[in-house]
Amino acid sequence: MNSYGQLTSRYLKGQWKRAFLTVIGIILSVALITGIGTMVVSFREYEINKAITDTGDYHVLYPEVPGALIPKIKNSVGVSRVGVIINEKDLVISKVSALERSASGEIPPYRYLKLKSYDRNSLKMFSVFLKEGRLPQKPGELVLDYWVLDYLPGALKLGDQIKLASGVRYAGNSDRPMEEYKLSSEETFQQETEKEFTIVGLITPRFESSHNYFANGITFLGHQQLTSKETYNVYVRLTSARGVQERAEAIAQAFGLNHPIKYNNQLLRLSAQDQDSSLNQALTMVAIFFTLLVIVCAVAVIYNAFHISVVERVSQFGLLRCVGATPGQIHRIVLKEAGILSLSGIPLGLVFGVLAMKLVIYLINSLGANALVFLKDLQVEVSLPVLLLSSLLGLVTVYLSAMGPAKQAAKISPLEAIRNTGSDQKEAFKKVKQARLLQWIFGIEGQIAGKNLRRKKKRFQITVFSMIISIVLYIVFSYFFNSLFRIGAVEGGVDADFLLSIKKGEQTSFSAEQYVEIKNLPGVEYVYKNKSTDVALRVSEKKVNPRFAELKGELLEKKEAGIILYPAGKLLSYGEALLPKIEETLQGYDLAAMNQQNGIILISTNMLYDSVGKKRVIVEAFDYQVGDEIQLSIQRSDELEKGNPQLMTVKVMGISENTFLDDGYTEDGQVYLFTTDYVYQKLTGNQDYRQMAIRLEENADPEAVVKYLKNLTVQNPSYEYLDISNYVEKLRNAALTTKIFFYGFIAVVALIGSLNIINTISTNLILRSREFAMLKAIGMTQAGINKLVCLESTLYGLIAAIYGGIIGSAFTYLLSKIITQAGIEYTWGIPWSQILTAVLGAILLALFSGYIPLKRINQGVMIEKIRIEE
């Protein structure tokens, strides 16, 4: 050793165990930052890809641009890609059959092909899902929705040529063109030309129905076809999304484009560049909130580690001061220690953070049933900026955290060295009250545990503080993601693949035979019978949520003597398919009781729009509890007013926030009362239903069902079916992926929080091995020491739980306010379930953390531990 600066490395080597614990603190903090950063970047990447697939890879759309300007726009500064699309005139696929037209409703005379011409860039910018074949590569080539082939004459296949009439649809016999996608039985079609195409590919559409009268077709647009006389839709992707609005407008101005510009907000939102600035602000606030929270926690964790290491070395620093070290020198020793520790901790933290993310996603993937479907969408993006930022934050964090303890170390008086000699560490040994209760319950060990906690204040505070941080982190994060689910950020979609309905006509219901027939089709998992009847509810004024009354006052107007006649109730039954879900929701009742006592499941949580505050509001309409009774009438409300209504009584046996089939909130003040077929029959005297929702088994072949439904609708046009399987599957996968990200997030936070608790508690114990050895030396048994440690851990857990719960709840309240500012208001409640999980977890972890150090304490040679003067 030839410089006092080397003392630092000596400390680290000589007391590597303690240094190791500090490094773990650094690793955890950096891992937390890295993990979250990685998660955010990966999720954003995923969302961007999804937005591009959904809406196209462009930022700005200039409608009706003269052809001559297109090359100039292309060459403008900041434009990276330009796609041109023409909405061509409608083409006729075939006549709609007389049988089909005989059904009621607006049915046009033809099926049409909505044709668009894409240039080469557009084909790259917009996703086209090919079922077969390839994309068009030269003019005259065509791809179209696959089902169109069924309606074209002759058995066409890829490579075949077709001729289609091109023209304009007019309303009736007028010369007023029909609105796009609007249907009328009266419309007429005027052919203008005939166009010839070669079919090169078939597309899978997002949404389809047996009675869809519009199909999509895409043909190729060569740039030599552009003329300066005509105008085109020009889609522009800029080099970056930053400042998109000003840049887009500058381009429009430069070329005199005066049609309103459209922005791809779904994509721009992900770069915080969309038009809705209040949302951006709120998102920024959420981001800042979490960044601050994480940094505060990281600082706290590392600060604790350093603080412990300084406190435990008070006498050594005092000694250095005795032999003439200046405060500045000691300050430098501690900071240098921090520097060296970050050098090893930060890279490990980076690796660990990324690995934790990967591990979590891998684990959840392997748990998920059809993992392969979404695995391809979900990737952990290791991003350099995130790594750099995490390292920087790590360094700053370590520096900030080490400053305090370094200052403290520098302030240590030389007397500390002399005073502490031979005795226990210097800490405020205040006289404390006898912990009578603890002694009474747990004996002498309880008393020592209680005294330890209160007497060694500093260490106690550090340990508890550290645990509080873990608990708060967990509560806030899991609450946040729960909120995201609650405010509908994750759309689960309908729990069905096909919807079959009867149009208005003579037939009033599906028959029992039809139901059985469909249920028994191969691949069908279950079939919901969608029965519903509008009902009026008699609701006491006191039960109405004031916030709901503010927003939907018009529904609450009819009242007499404090009782409101609420018109927007709905009694529903979905048949036996829904019984398992209903049963889950029942609180303290069973289905038999439900049938017997007119039980219902109440769904009154509405998603409303507050036009004054310009935000969506999630609010419960009525404050009913399980066990309450509600009077209702199935008569129309105007009849209700006239005379004495026929009232029936139902009993609330469960409450659900979300509707069952589509997993969302009700709207427009609708209040749903779900019940069983039996009760439904009893109350309404009716079993009719005009809609069925068919759910296929996982990975089932839809062939048989599709064939059956097609047949049914062709034979009897008053039936209509909607094949939503593709669309729903996409939604389900998106929801699943989002959930994985969210739960992954929570898992990483929980993992790191747990490690923090384990680290703190075991540090605490390891540093006290000397004390335990002494206790053993004076005759405390191993069992006694075990008991002592367990008690202490539990006490730590309990106290941390109380503070953590309170602080965590306060943070979640703050967060709910921020989310409200983002445009979605919802009721904040104390996050009991998160608190409970966190608290139980913390106590269990505290107990578990004591285990390993205890074993070591119990095994080691007693005298060595007493001798070690640390």
Add this chain to the structure above:
Amino acid sequence: MEVVRTIDLCKSYGTGAIKIDALKEVNLSIKQGEFVAVVGPSGSGKSTLLHLLGGVDRPSAGKVVIDGMDIYQLNEKELAIFRRRKVGFVFQFYNLIPVLTAEENITLPILLDRKKINTNYIKELLDILGLQQRRHHLPAELSGGQQQRVSIGRALAYKPAIILADEPTGNLDSKNSKEIIDLLKLSVKKYHQTLIIITHDLAIASQADRVITIEDGMIVQDEVMGA
């Protein structure tokens, strides 16, 4: 020549009813090269006095003047440098840095000053202390007597003007005690240092040039020996 002088030096702990006056207006003067033993009953204020002389505590009132310098007028850093260069402490419990070897513990004050180590002197010191064989050992690997010799080495490393020892032999047997005292005396002679030693051991006190007796925070007797 006078090296140490205290003027109305007071030290009290606590306030009000629990106020303890550990030192009460102590006036003391010690010449360079003197070997002074401080004796007195437990709790009389011996350690308190020694700490104030060494600049590790702060007096409640009064002054400590070392080499003509009022040391409590110095700021923290200057005081630290003063301790480093002028004073060597030896404690009852050896107070070594556990992660440093014997030799490193000894050279610590010099290193703190970023000075080059005079290896010849340190070698000589290790020889005198009988630690030549043990120089690369950690404190935990040394016996009590050896550890105390290391701490004496540390006190002597900078050839300080004053050596302050608080019951340096309190933990040692009589053979080790004698060796330690001999070492201290040898060094004091050789480098013309001042030695102030607190002890309960009359045999040690009898070897001193001067014995100061403290009782209840006051000097009650101050006799020059062997006159």
